[in-house]
Amino acid sequence: MCGRYYVDDEEPTLQDIVEKLKGNAEVKTGEVFPTDRAAVMAPEGDFAVMRWGFPRFDGKGVIINARSETASVKPMFQRSLIEGRCLIPASWYFEWEKRGREKVKYAFAAPEEELLWMAGLSRRDGKTGERSFVILTRPAWEGIAFIHNRMPVILPAHLHDEWICGRDPVKTMERATSQVRYRTAD
Numbered sequence: 001m002c003g004r005y006y007v008d009d010e011e012p013t014l015q016d017i018v019e020k021l022k023g024n025a026e027v028k029t030g031e032v033f034p035t036d037r038a039a040v041m042a043p044e045g046d047f048a049v050m051r052w053g054f055p056r057f058d059g060k061g062v063i064i065n066a067r068s069e070t071a072s073v074k075p076m077f078q079r080s081l082i083e084g085r086c087l088i089p090a091s092w093y094f095e096w097e098k099r100g101r102e103k104v105k106y107a108f109a110a111p112e113e114e115l116l117w118m119a120g121l122s123r124r125d126g127k128t129g130e131r132s133f134v135i136l137t138r139p140a141w142e143g144i145a146f147i148h149n150r151m152p153v154i155l156p157a158h159l160h161d162e163w164i165c166g167r168d169p170v171k172t173m174e175r176a177t178s179q180v181r182y183r184t185a186d
Contacts, residue, residue: 002135002152005093025049034064041087050131068136068153068173080121088118095148107185119153141178
């Protein structure tokens with residue numbers, strides 16, 4: 001679930017975020033893939049450039065998503081859920097529907113004409129100092145379950161401060177947006 005998302009750098013808010021970060025490091029816009037460096041609202045409430053994916057314990061690849069239902073009990077995510085909550089801004093995210101041998105790509109956006117803010121977890125690598133993030137997922141809204149059984153935890157603007165600074169992230173996730181708009185993507 002959520003293996004790619006899109007950052008439209010012509011959208012004014014995203015353009016402003018990317019411009020502010022460009023001096024610090026390269027920020028991926030357009031289609032964002034795992035291990036890319038992307039703009040993230042950090043736990044401190046400011047924006048930072050972070051790499052998408054927590055390194056696996058065995059050093060082979062990265063973990064890009066965390067299940068919201070189990071993040072509080074999984075050792076890889078427990079500490080980040082307490083002190084590393086972040087938000088990932090995007091225009092939309094992608095999923096693929098399997099139709100026999102064919103795969104149909106869909107773009108999913110926020111229910112209103114606004115940015116999509118995905119709840120995430122972040123941490124800093126103790127050896128390299130590099131910051132990384134994962135996207136929290138939840139069971140899919142029944143209106144899109146035919147495409148994929150999971151979707152990101154999408155938080156509307158009125159929940160952003162509560163997510164970043166609040167004391168009960170599990171309760172905040174329960175109030176996430178459930179419906180999305182979608183269309184086929186080319």
